[in-house]
Amino acid sequence: MENKAKVKIIILAAGKGTRMESDLPKVLVSLNGKPMIQHLLESIRLSGLDPHPVVVVGYKKELVIKELGNKYIYVDQKEMLGTGHAVHMTEEILRDKTDNVIVLYGDIPFIDHQTIQNIFAEHFSSKSKMTMGTVKLKDFKDWRACFEHYSRVIRDESGKIIRTVEKKDATEEELKITEINPCFFCFDAKWLWEEIKNIKNENSQKEFYLPDLIALAVKENSLESIEIEPHEALGANTKEELQTLERMREKM
Secondary structure (H helix, E strand, C coil): CCCCEEEEEEEECCCECHHHCCCCEHHHCEECCEEHHHHHHHHHHHHCCCCCCEEEECCCHHHHHHHHCCCCEEEECCCCCCHHHHHHCCHHHHCCCEEEEEEEECCCCCCCHHHHHHHHHHHHHHCCCEEEEEEECCCCCHHHHHHHHCEEEEECCCCCEEEEECHHHCCHHHHCCCEEEEEEEEEEHHHHHHHHHHCCCCCCCCCCCHHHHHHHHHHCCCEEEEECCHHHHCCCCCHHHHHHHHHHHHHC
C-alpha cells in the first residue's frame, strides 16, 4: 500500500473527569495553565513520529475537538467500554494504513518525546509484537504513593516479563514488587487487530482492557519492554493527583 506509515499514535481521551469534580472531559482539565492533553500533544509533536495522531473522544467530544482543532483524526467511542474497546474503535481507519501503533493517554501528560521515540525504536529493532514501558520505583512513598494501585510487573529469573498482576489480585509477595505497568504500549498493527478481538470483558466493570494483550504477547514469546522515568507515568484522576502533577511540572 502506498504511503503506509511506519507508526501511528492513538491518544485515549474519551473519559469524564468525575473525580476531578469537573464537568469537563478529563483531558481538558487545566494543568499549569493549559489542558492536560496539550502537554502530551507537544511531546508527540517533538517526537516527530506522527504529525496527525488519532484521538479517541467520547464525553463532550465537541469540546475536545474544538480545543484541538483539525490537526488530528477523531474517533468517537460512544460507549465507555474500556481501553481495549477504545483502541478497537480505531481499527476501521487504521487497518492497512500503518505497520505499528503506539497507545498513549490524554490524562498522562508528562511522557517525554524522547521516551516516545525510544519505545518505538525498541519495538522496531526487536520486531516484537508488543513493546511496553515499565516504571521501576524505589518505594510507594511520598508522591510515588499514587502508583501503588498500578499493576505489578512479574519477571522470571532471567528478567523476562511473564505477566502483570492487578493490585487486587496480587499476593503479599507480589505487592512488594516496585516495577509497575503504566500501560504505554507499541504494537505490531497487524497483530493488534487480530488479537484485540480476543480480549474478554470478564471483569466486574464488564470492560475490555488493553493490558490483557500482554498475556497473548507473552504466549507468543514476543513481548519487549523499556524502562521509563516515574514522573512520565504520572496521571491525574483526582484534584489531589492534579496538584501533584502541577508541583512536578514546576520542578521539570
